Amino acid sequence: MTQALTFLYISHRLGEIHEVCRTVTVLRDARRIVTAPVGELPTRALIEAMTGGPAGPHRAPAPAAPPRPGAAGPVAVRVDRLSGSYFHDVSLTLAAGEAVGLAGLAGSGSHQLGAALAGLHRPTGGRIEILGRPLRTGSVPAALAAGVGCLPRDRHTEGLVPQLSVAENITMPVSGRLGPGGLIRPSARDALARRAIDELEITTEGPAQPVTALSGGNQQKVAMARALATDPRVLVLIDPTAGVDVRSRRALLDVALRARAEGRAVLLVSDQPEDLRACDRVLVMAGGFVTAAYEAG
Template identity: 80%
Template sequence: MTTGRPPLCEARGITKRYGPTVALREAGITVRTGETHALVGRNGAGKSTLVAVLTGLERPDAGTVWFEGEPAPGAADRAAWRRRVACVYQQSTIINELSVAENLFLGHQPVLPRTSVISWRRTRRRARALLDAWGVPVHEGARAGDLSVEDAKMVEIARALSQGTRFVILDEPTAQLDSRATARLFAHMRRLQDAGVTFLHISHHLREVYEVCQAVTVFRDARRIVTAPVGELPTRALIEEMTGEPAAPARPGAPPRPRPRGPVAVRVERLSSASFHDVSLTVGAGEVVGLAGLAGSGSHQLGEALAGLYRPTGGRIEVFGRRLRLGSVTAALAAGVGCVPRDRRVQGLIPQLSVADNITLPIGDRLGPRGLIRPSARDAVARRAIERLGITTRGPAQPVTALSGGNQQKVVMARALATDPRVLVLIDPTAGVDVRSQRDLLETALRARAEGRAVLIVSDQLGDLRACDRVLVMVGGFVTVTHRAGWTDRELVASIEGVTLGHE
């Protein structure tokens, strides 16, 4: 680590608001030249907003950003920003149909002298030189869509370096990598670091902090909490800083409840796919089970498999003793499975339809003879759901797009309940909704439990999981641990992150 010179990047007193939401509150970070610096924190801590500010995509309401002792460029000077910092995002920005060389120099391809015609020979030659210089083992003429996820990440890093920057932000770079690919990526990072590249490494996997980083900054509740050398902040202390438990009594999950006496509602036996492996679990009638895991853990795909939205490659699912046809939403609905999917905008709502039409979508055949829906029957069902879930709307005919995010999510919940399901699968049920809507949605899940339904909540948000009778944690495609009700934030976060509190 270089000393006696200004930090490579420094953010001071950054505040950023989006309407009433404070995304950053007098936050900051200092990244030194030549280090790999970890940025960690729970979802909603402010990490993504900080990255947007550090890369010039968002202007802070207050505070400043500096690069090597000089103020950041103006917002409109994108070329100057690219020379100072680049971000490789979790979702690939590679264009699959183009070659590696075309992706590396997209938007700034070499041209023939005194013309604006692209020189493809010079493009390929420069690409080969760039790949060789940074040790990226791919062919410049290869189709980008044929690359492994690991090699695609390295091409994105090389593309960032081609702009002249030596400061690269990595946003969850290992989320789609297995352990061997992760180890190879880290080897690449160490070699690039030795060559003068500085990384800001954002990850939910805390073991990576100790494996590849020299310094770590923790964000919590839109603020920077602590920055320290990795060797001075052992895992237990790091998790405490992320959860805030030293500053307040530990917040346990729901108090233990007697095991449900109802029958087994859902039985999963040795279910496997590309995303999860040999998973077995049960959910009882009148029980709420949490399924927690980070991106890449397989938890979301497992939840989607129960609802027919994702097709496993092996194993079996039974619903009240009857085998479920895998990968079929129709079969899941017929078996009595209702689902709140992960993305309400893409999977949960039909934006062209009204509130009533969205709520009653799966039960249209029950609302009139011969498939003809009687508007009065449709609206009656919708009004009952609106009242039961506390949906704020002008009425059943209002376009669903006119509702707030929280009320849209309640419409999705109402649609899941419209079939009177015996099993309810809720995937990230409170993502992107206001606090009151979060409470209402979770209270709806608890009412479903009281009515004898089996409920599976797939989430890594601690607030979603507190009411669960059990929480199953997935890491790397496997269920690794089960927490009974009464867990503390620190215990559950450690399991989700895939570390043990005994690591020092």
């Protein structure tokens, strides 16, 4: 005898919604926007309901990756035989002006390897060099001082301080530069935050708004602005588009492409192929090892 089962499936992945669901409800800004059979809401209509604006093309062609600097460009990151609880004997290089994707499912070690470059995970062996200098591993302040900015995997526990405002979150890594004697000048803090709000197109009432009042996509942009606040030469992005809508996904990936065009080295860790399309190279991890490498295209 077959037992009937009802399930609630929560996702931003629109293809899966159409594949497994019969009815879909769209929530935006804590309000129910629409409920309808999935057959009556094609992808474009779903995007418009989720974002509140025109959808544009759902799958834009992958931008062509510019030529890598290769031997002519300086090596910004050198990882030599790095090992830890989740990865083993990993060696790689990352050049200035290059975007390298690191692909891997949960348990592959890819997230922990990215976190190790940012000081969020302490390896047990091996060596990391940033801009030609050894990095003291397992230390976020050391990584920041070395020129590494990071968008961590979980914005709620590692990327943002929910009790603080948009401006306080964005400027936290550079608070010591915002006034004399360690005192923060609110005008300097808010000016820096407004520039980031404009550049990343963060939808907010202003710098003083609590970060918890923003949508998930805008919270992720605030976390990205925080990663960029120190003007890092190396940018580590771990699952940068997790839990955001289609429009925010495009905006966040555009920020990564701009960072590469500005000469920063970008490591983009993701299990989403769409996130990796514009990378110059993609390394694949499984079981803690780098198992494959692919050039763009």
